[in-house]
Amino acid sequence: MTARSRHEEHRASTPLELFFDLCFVVAVAQAGARLVHALAEGHVGAGLAGYAAVFFAIWWAWMNFTWFASAYDTDDALYRVVTLVQITGVLILAAGVPRAFDDGDFTISVIGYIVMRLALTSQWLRAAASSRDPAERQVCLRYAAGLVLCQLGWVGMLFVPDSARTWVFPLLALAELSVPMLAELRHTTSWHPHHIAERYGLFTLIVLGETVSAATIAVQEALDEHDELGDLLPLAAGGLLIVFAAWWIYFAVPIHDHLTSNRQAFLWGYGHYVVLASAAAIGAGMEVAVEQAVGKAHISAIAAGSAVTVPAALFMLTVWGLHSRHFKRGMAQQLTLPVSALTILGCTFAGRTGVPLAGAVAAVTVAVGWTLNRRRAEGASPTPPLPETRRG
Incomplete structure (x- = not known):
C-alpha cells in the first residue's frame, strides 16, 4: 500500500467511496429523526446537545475514512474488504443512534466505532509497513496509535457516571480532533x-x-x-x-x-x-x-x-x-x-x-x-x- 500522488490527474471519487457515503444516510436520518422528536416536544437544550454529540460521531467516522482514502486508496481486494468492514461498523453506529440520543447510552455506537477503528487501524499499519520513507512511516504509526488511544477513551467513557459524560465527551472529541494535527505535524500525508x-x-x-x-x-x-x-x-x-x-x-x-x-x-x-x-x-x-x-x-x-x-x-x-x-x-x-x-x-x-x-x-x-x-x-x-x- 503505497501513497498516491497529491498531483495525480483526474483523481475522482470511487464507487466504493460513494457506497461508503450512502451508508451514512441511515445514521444521518436517525439523528435527524431524534432531533425532530426533541424539538417538537420543546426539549430544545437536550435535543441540540444530543444532536451535536451524535452528529459528531457520524461526521468523524466519515472524516477518518475520507482522508485516509485520499492518500492511500489502492483499491485492491484487501483494501475493499477492510472498507466493507468499516461500512459494517457504520451501520452498527447508526443502529445505536436512538439510544445515544435519547438515553445517552453510547454502547452500541461505541461497538460500531470499535469495528470501524479495528479496520482503519489495520489500514494505517499496512501503509506503515509498505512505506519506504521513515517520516511517512512515523505518520502512519502515529495515526494508528492515536486511533487506538482515543478508542480506549470511548470505551472507558461507558463506565463513568452519566453526569460525568457531559465533560468526558467533549474532551474525547478534542482528543480525536488533535490526532491528525499531531500525526502530521512534521510530515504530511499525500491527500489530494x-x-x-x-x-x-x-x-x-x-x-x-x-x-x-x-x-x-x-x-x-x-x-x-x-x-x-x-x-x-x-x-x-x-x-x-x-x-x-x-x-x-x-x-x-x-x-x-x-x-x-x-x-x-x-x-x-x-x-x-x-x-x-x-x-x-x-x-x-x-x-x-x-x-x-x-x-x-x-x-x-x-x-x-x-x-x-x-x-x-x-x-x-x-x-x-x-x-x-x-x-x-x-x-x-x-x-x-x-x-x-x-x-x-x-x-x-x-x-x-x-x-x-x-x-x-x-x-x-x-x-x-x-x-x-x-x-x-x-x-x-x-x-x-x-x-x-x-x-x-
Whole structure:
C-alpha cells in the first residue's frame, strides 16, 4: 500500500467511496429523526446537545475514512474488504443512534466505532509497513496509535457516571480532533486537494438530499392525515427554496485550489462539521414546522420557524467563512451571505410565514450573488480591440 500522488490527474471519487457515503444516510436520518422528536416536544437544550454529540460521531467516522482514502486508496481486494468492514461498523453506529440520543447510552455506537477503528487501524499499519520513507512511516504509526488511544477513551467513557459524560465527551472529541494535527505535524500525508474537495461536496449533496427526503415525507404524512394544503404549501415552497439556495451557494466556487496546506485544509475540513450538521438540521426543522402547522408539535410558530431559519442561517455563515469569502471581491460580495443569514434569522419572528419568507430571502441571495459575480466577470474581461479602419 503505497501513497498516491497529491498531483495525480483526474483523481475522482470511487464507487466504493460513494457506497461508503450512502451508508451514512441511515445514521444521518436517525439523528435527524431524534432531533425532530426533541424539538417538537420543546426539549430544545437536550435535543441540540444530543444532536451535536451524535452528529459528531457520524461526521468523524466519515472524516477518518475520507482522508485516509485520499492518500492511500489502492483499491485492491484487501483494501475493499477492510472498507466493507468499516461500512459494517457504520451501520452498527447508526443502529445505536436512538439510544445515544435519547438515553445517552453510547454502547452500541461505541461497538460500531470499535469495528470501524479495528479496520482503519489495520489500514494505517499496512501503509506503515509498505512505506519506504521513515517520516511517512512515523505518520502512519502515529495515526494508528492515536486511533487506538482515543478508542480506549470511548470505551472507558461507558463506565463513568452519566453526569460525568457531559465533560468526558467533549474532551474525547478534542482528543480525536488533535490526532491528525499531531500525526502530521512534521510530515504530511499525500491527500489530494481536488479529491478531498469532491468528497466533501458529494457528502454535502447526500446530506441535502436527506433533508429534501425528510421534508417531503413530513409533508406527505401531514397531507394524509389532514388533507389541507393551505398551510403546508408555503412551508414546502420555502423549505425547497432554502435547500436549493444551500446547494447553489455551496457549489458556487471551486475550493480545491485553496487547499494548499494542512493548515488550510484541516480548518476547512473541521469546519464542515457545522456545514453538514446545519444542512441536516434544516430537514429536521422542516419536519418540526410541518408538525406545528398541523397541530402535532407542542411549540409556538416562532419556535417551529426557528428550527428551520437558525440552521439555514448557520449554513450560510459557515459556508461563507470556510470558502466563499476567499473568492469574494469588494464589500458588496463579501456582505451578501452574512447579511442574508441575519435576514433569515429575522424571518423567525414572522411566525408561520417565517419559513416562506426565509425561502424568498435565500432565493434573492442567490440572485444577488449571481448578478454580482457576472458584473465582476464582465468588468474583469479585457475590452476587445476595435477593428482597424481603412483610410481612403
